[in-house]
Amino acid sequence: MSQDPWLQNYDATCRLAQEVAENLHERNRQQRTGGNPAKINMTLRASLQKLKQNISQLKEGLLRASSARRLMQPEADRRQNLIDDLLTREKQLNATFRGDVTEPESSRSTLMGMGSGTSGGGAANPWLINESEDTRGLTFGEIKQQQQRVIEVQDAGLDALAAVISRHKIMGQEIGNELEEQNEIIDDLTHLVDKTDDRIRNETRRVKLVETKSASCGMLVVIVLLLIAIVVVAVWPV
Secondary structure (H helix, E strand, O other): OOOOHHHHHHHHHHHHHHHHHHHHHHHHHHHHOOOOOHHHHHHHHHHHHHHHHHHHHHHHHHHHHHHOOOOOHHHHHHHHHHHHHHHHHHHHHHHHHHOOOOOOHHHHHHHHOOOOOOOOOOOOOOOOOOOOOOOOOOOHHHHHHHHHHHHHHHHHHHHHHHHHHHHHHHHHHHHHHHHHHHHHHHHHHHHHHHHHHHHHHHHHHHHHHHHHHHHHHHHHHHHHHHHHHHHHHHHOOO
16 A cells, blocks of 8 residues: 655655754764864755755645645644644754754654654654544554544545436436426327317317308398298288
């Protein structure tokens, strides 16, 4: 299982800070013994610049991971504490390099005991001053495993959510298909009603025409009968 790149970068930054502390101790020793620390000072300037760049990269990486919600809030807070501790240590190392302060022996011993960070999987990070109870006393390897378990739980939750969304999508598609079929049926019924309405209007016009013709024929019969009656009365002998 590959290690989190951010933790790898943090581990490398811790080792760089340890290297700077060791070089500062060596430079101070040379100064006390009358040696020439010019070469080691050049190395220290480059290392301190690299340390600053590494911390900036860690801050940017944490910001991107937090913005993309790839980290749970407790883990994001823990990593921010790690960065804050690195920033504090960087300020101390810079002050010691400039000669503003003298590095305490206890602080140097702490740095010397850092080992190789997470690479060996057994050395705990001594800078976790404000570390949460969940990770206090754990090695980087154990923290990495804990974070991996959290990510796996998150992935499982996302998979379940994706399955629910997929089912809802299928249901939505089926409902859409059903609505399309119902719309087609309604369109067919509307067309049938329109045709039936046209037929009814046509039949109504025909009935009215027949009624008109029937009325005309009836009047004609009445007139003929009246004429016949008149003729009969006229020719009948008195």
